[in-house]
Amino acid sequence: MSDPTEERDRRLDGNAAAGVLAEVMTMDPTTAMLTCAHCHSRTALGAHLVYADAPAMVLRCPGCMQVVMRCASDDSGRRLEMTGVQLLSAPPVG
Amino acid sequence: MSLVSRGFHRRSSTTTTDRLPPGQYDVGDHFPVLSAGPTPRTPPTAWDFSVRGVVDAPRTWTSEEFRQLPREAISVDIHCVTKWSKFGTRWEGVAVDTLLADVGTQGAHLQAFSDGGYTTNLQLQDVTNGRAWVVDTYDGAPLAPEHGGPARLLVPHLYFWKSAKWVRGLELTRANEPGFWETFGYHDRGDPWLEQRYSGD
Ligand SMILES: [Zn+2]
Numbered sequence: 001m002s003d004p005t006e007e008r009d010r011r012l013d014g015n016a017a018a019g020v021l022a023e024v025m026t027m028d029p030t031t032a033m034l035t036c037a038h039c040h041s042r043t044a045l046g047a048h049l050v051y052a053d054a055p056a057m058v059l060r061c062p063g064c065m066q067v068v069m070r071c072a073s074d075d076s077g078r079r080l081e082m083t084g085v086q087l088l089s090a091p092p093v094g
Numbered sequence: 095m096s097l098v099s100r101g102f103h104r105r106s107s108t109t110t111t112d113r114l115p116p117g118q119y120d121v122g123d124h125f126p127v128l129s130a131g132p133t134p135r136t137p138p139t140a141w142d143f144s145v146r147g148v149v150d151a152p153r154t155w156t157s158e159e160f161r162q163l164p165r166e167a168i169s170v171d172i173h174c175v176t177k178w179s180k181f182g183t184r185w186e187g188v189a190v191d192t193l194l195a196d197v198g199t200q201g202a203h204l205q206a207f208s209d210g211g212y213t214t215n216l217q218l219q220d221v222t223n224g225r226a227w228v229v230d231t232y233d234g235a236p237l238a239p240e241h242g243g244p245a246r247l248l249v250p251h252l253y254f255w256k257s258a259k260w261v262r263g264l265e266l267t268r269a270n271e272p273g274f275w276e277t278f279g280y281h282d283r284g285d286p287w288l289e290q291r292y293s294g295d
Contacts, residue, residue: 055175
């Protein structure tokens with residue numbers, strides 16, 4: 001692995017993030033708040049607009065109608081695209 | 095290329111099974127409406143169509159100018175990636191060959207772009223030589239907004255997400271630039287006879 005900064009001792013490999021990521025990614029989505037990357041408004045997941053009869057679910061921001069997230073879970077796998085999300089947050093675990 | 099022409103020949107076949115690509119079912123008289131967002135309501139008189147990007151001479155046709163272009167009637171089978179197929183759909187519109195005839199294309203790729211922000215990428219060779227149209231009627235009537243009116247792209251030999259609804263133009267590009275569904279893991283080309291649904295299929 002190349003490391004042009006020569007700071008190997010300050011870094012861990014990606015698996016070190018797995019524990020925190022598992023806690024984040026198993027959050028109850030209904031408790032999540034999303035900050036829109038387009039208009040920066042902060043809105044609960046439930047207040048978003050979902051277009052479900054497309055090849056995947058498309059979530060749009062109620063403030064600006066831009067796409068914040070696309071998600072699918074089917075025979076081909078699980079997919080989540082969130083370039084339209086600036087921040088996804090939820091209450092602490094437990 | 096031989097596989098693509100096979101698809102075109104099968105279009106005229108009389109038996110349903112010969113016309114159905116793998117994994118698809120015949121939806122019959124229904125015409126499902128798939129939408130990833132609110133339906134744009136551009137008035138037909140305010141609609142125009144542009145060809146831009148890596149071309150010698152970018153061009154925009156007003157709706158009035160577009161209506162004066164040579165028109166073609168098309169009867170084709172269409173195949174949606176959500177697994178429905180619909181046989182013998184009838185459309186009218188302008189061949190993409192006609193729209194690209196005088197602009198001097200420099201790229202081998204393009205993105206169709208639409209009202210509402212939708213895009214899809216195509217290879218130039220998939221929209222030329224009589225394989226794609228910009229259509230503004232369906233079944234003899236003006237194309238309804240829920241089916242992409244005032245006008246949509248029609249590329250019947252590829253999955254129907256390539257036939258961009260509410261299309262406003264084509265942007266020629268040197269490199270392949272994935273569009274709305276392609277950036278979500280859908281196949282760059284989307285040939286239903288090869289069942290190219292997802293990237294890697
Ligand atoms: Zn927004």
